[in-house]
Amino acid sequence: MATPSISLDPADDVIRRLSENCARPFENALAMPPDVYTSSDFLAREQRDIFRREWLCVGRASALAEPGDYLTADIDGQPIAVLRSEDGTLRAVSNVCLHRMSVLLTGRGNVRRISCPYHGWTYRLDGALNGAPMMDRQPGFCKESYALPSVRCETWQGWIYVTLDPAAPPVSAQLAELTPLIERYGMTSYIETFYEEHVWDTNWKILAENFMESYHLPMLHRATVGPHSKLEEMECPPGRSAFNYHWITKEASLPIGNAHPDNTRLQGHWRKTTALLSIYPTHLITLTPGYFWYLVLQPLGVNRVGICFGGGLAPEFIEDPRAAEYMATLKQLLDEVNAEDRRGVESVFRGVRAPLAKPGHLSHLERPNYDFARYLAGRLSA
Incomplete structure (x- = not known):
């Protein structure tokens, strides 16, 4: 006879109690259990199952009115930059340099090019690599093969949303x-x-x-x-x-x-x-x-x-x-x-x-x- 599997993830118990509470009709509903707010294991599950999958608002489109305007955000450890391109479109890209992986932009502002503060690699507003100091001395380096990974970015009612999930509905x-x-x-x-x-x-x-x-x-x-x-x-x-x-x-x-x-x-x-x-x-x-x-x-x-x-x-x-x-x-x-x-x-x-x-x-x-x-x-x- 097979032995029932036992979950070793402490978050499962918190989720079970939360689900039991949510099964109550609203007329007899209770506030959420305290562990929902205090458990680091529960937060880790939120990061995995919610923040890495959902659309997340990162700001207002009217704040990025001019070409080069940008804002930055972070999704569960993944830095994101949203920029207004020269053609007026909004694009979201990974905010991490493709060289030695420094974070590129911070806060909000306006730039003509995205410049890495570590070694000076620069990227156009669409994420394509624009320049890399002295890398022409490396025979294996091809500038055209470098572009910051795109992140899904959409707007709704003037709000900017991004997601790491390629399968999320619009x-x-x-x-x-x-x-x-x-x-x-x-x-x-x-x-x-x-x-x-x-x-x-x-x-x-x-x-x-x-x-x-x-x-x-x-x-x-x-x-x-x-x-x-x-x-x-x-x-x-x-x-x-x-x-x-x-x-x-x-x-x-x-x-x-x-x-x-x-x-x-x-x-x-x-x-x-x-x-x-x-x-x-x-x-x-x-x-x-x-x-x-x-x-x-x-x-x-x-x-x-x-x-x-x-x-x-x-x-x-x-x-x-x-x-x-x-x-x-x-x-x-x-x-x-x-x-x-x-x-x-x-x-x-x-x-x-x-x-x-x-x-x-x-x-x-x-x-x-x-x-x-x-x-x-x-x-x-x-």
Whole structure:
């Protein structure tokens, strides 16, 4: 009689408990088990089964407006560069030199050529090798045989996505159910006006979940946006396979929170309705009639998360003479909200590590968290 195989991967036990929790109906759903946030083995499975396979947002296309504009990102140890080529197209390539494998570009900026800081090999904006100092003395060297490996790169609603998976369906197909839900906002035309990077001491999923639900607004954000958020009018529909979302009506605490008078795209209640979008695994967007802001998350271990934080204005407010004033007011508010969120999510991470930590029932306003847990369980148990 054959002996049943026994898994030696500690992540399997965490995934099993997560899956059992997700099998409960939403009306009796619990928060995710603490090990989901604290287990390094679980994070390794996320890297293998999610981050190396999914489309990951790396920024806003409007931030790369001119030829030579670039941004950099990292997918589970693979440095990526996205560049605007001379012909106006966006291309993503491996951000690693083909000589001695130095990282080429850092941060964001503009270049005429990609230049290796180690030995000076240079590449054109399409990734082809342009020059290699003194390599003509090596008979076996052929410059034409060198080109930075391409990485799949697509855009959706003005966002740039990349993936290491050659078999992943197009972004537009994965988000086909989301497009008609938010198309009336015209998000493609929104312009990014600020961008920052931060590192917080929490697990990436705790920050993602914090963004997904507005149940915490009256308490955690009582000094900022909490009093202006009408939880009784909030709608949290069931999520879809690639995203979850909810709608919230906000009072006009900021003029740009509602539609500009010149905005003819939005009518009726849509002129004051905010969409909160969580595109799996790590792209989080607050989309209002007048502005947007977003987070893109990258795990840096179970206890640290890298955050790309940006935002901007709808075209009507960009063209408004008071655009700079509106943006300054918005940025000040978002900085205050972020400070409140940081305190909250870092406190939760301290709590989930406690020996007596135990997940409780979710509220009806935390439907997105339930859907996110089911997404994780589905990707990791497959």
